[in-house]
Amino acid sequence: MEHLVYEIPSGLSSEFDVDLVGLEETSPRIEESFSRHVSIRRARWPGWLRGLTTIPVGYINLARYIKANRPDVVLTLSGIGINGLVVGLAGRRFGIPTVNRVTSDIFKVWWHKGGVFGRLSLFVRNNVLGRLSIRLSTKVVILHRDFRSRFRSKSIQNKLVAIPQPMAFPDADPNQARNIREGLGIPADARVASCIGRLAPDKNIPLLLRVAKRAMEERSDLHVIIAGSGPLEETVRRAARSESRFHVLGEIERGRVPAILQASDVFLSTARPGGEGLSTAIAEAIHFNVPVVATASGPGTLAMVPTASMDETALVKGLVDESTPQGVMPENMDPADNAGCWRDLVRSLIEDRVTG
Template sequence: MTKVLHVITGLASGGAERQLATLLQHLPEECEVACLTEGGRVGERIRAGGFRVHDLRMPSNRDMASLMHLVKLVRDGGFDLVHTHLYRAHLYGRLAARMAGVRAIVATEHSLGRELIEGKPKDRLGVRGLYRASERMGRVTIAVSQAVADYLRAWRIERVEVIENGIDIREFRFDPNARTLVRKVLGIDTDAFVIGGVGRLDPDKHFEVLIEAACRIDGATALIVGAGPDRARLQRLANQLMPGRVHFTGDVGGGMLEIKDLLSAMDVFASPSPSETFGLAPLEAVACGLPAVYSDSPALDGLPGLGDRVARVPSRPDAFVSALREAADLKPVDRCAPPGALERYGVAEQALHVSELYRSVLAE
């Protein structure tokens, strides 16, 4: 059986990390994971799924000892193929694979956006130059959307295959019991109008737009799921504008509450990030039967059959206020019956395409 090592920068609860955890459950290859930095809740989830996770605990971008540890891991593990995810992992994972004698190298680009790559200005010469240099060591880069493929080609990276992200639609099915439990645990009234958001708390995600919009809607409560460096600033803003009405869950998964449970507790989903490479969180919200207001989500753009259940608006509080109020007035639907159009993003089909790509690369 083909043996694959997935190398990823970290395993906190970001979209790329959760996507890897979901994909692993459906790939037929024997897979292990190497995490360069912190483990996090997604790492716990992957281990619970029966996969081995190697934590390198890399202290800095210039730690050569961790690079050599990764080289040894690749060589001693007898891996046939190395698959990298996220910027730092692309740089170190591709190099380690080549140093260990593995030439079958695949990368997935999750985070190259219109202006940023993982929060860094994407057109800084150092960022772009290192990326392009490491790309030459690999065989192919998977783009999670056509938009990402276009950005890669603008960087003169031509060996690109588009394989869109996938979700297990059943995993995000609305659960009325979870809705009741989450609201009880967090102290949210059963009849409160809950505006939710999910994602890493970084400034480029613009969660302040969600808070500033929610504070203008009578009776609204905000539920923000995720961790990240912008949490303290967002909490100060929440305490100023909506004292007692904004709930921050931090990193979730692997414990009593999962993202699917928190989605069930929401009434509308808000994603104010103006530059998304795919938009996994809004897609999961729609799978949970939520109306979604978003600023950018290639996954939802043009997806048929969603009608007025989704609205794309600029990343401004006034635009979100109007759209969220319209969402509150929508006719209730059966949240247990997600739209059939979501079948396009079934993770089993995604895993099939990835596995076929592995075979093609190994045959070269």
């Protein structure tokens, strides 16, 4: 998430003064991306009470900022049910255009949350408060135009603007691929499938393991690299102990991702429906011309991987078959193009406010 909070305001700051209105604690990288940091003190209340008062306290602090600074536009990049509602309410009160941002198939995310209370809490946050914040917003940024299908109301669809997350892709380096294979003891002529991401329930790890095992049974030269950490990492490691062609790397540095992808012949993503917005890992695989096998986890994935399927046998075939097609890169992910989209959006809101 930090690279988004870093890239988007950096792109806007070439034309606008961009204030960060938030808690005192931020990373130096984020701090440098903004013209100014307006700090909000964290309430020193017990955790349960702080949770209940997040929206009213956030609203009061944002209202104070707006009264003192009179910004032209207020936007939030994440947290549509909390931050989005605060921004939407304040914008309506003070007559300031607001921008909200939907980062996933939010209305289905609660399905995969563990526990009754967790599901109920997430449903209220996204499906109740999130829908309200969308109605209050002037514009709503979605990650791909195909997400429009999730909004039936014509008035809401008129608010939608498709801008993906910005991504800077490194150049290909064949030496990196060779080093990865040699380091893991994978023959140069072997077929390699990789999966990079958080090992959590929303990534459907049981399906990932079943598909990988079935594919390895069908191809004796297939190796599977799984990189990432999370609550199900130990489950993955246990499943991999009986097969030497499973390579579980655990948490890796961000800089190793390009090397793993370049060492791969195919990329596998098994996210559950609603669990993905616009997958960064899939976009990176497409950049390096690695064919992608993926579940139909949402509009963003289907747009990038037209062959995405929930059929397990089809996923296995995709790993085994060397004719698996490459994916489609979304428009405007390049940081320069992406920054232009954000500047156009903010500029149009300011112009509409002046002329309206």
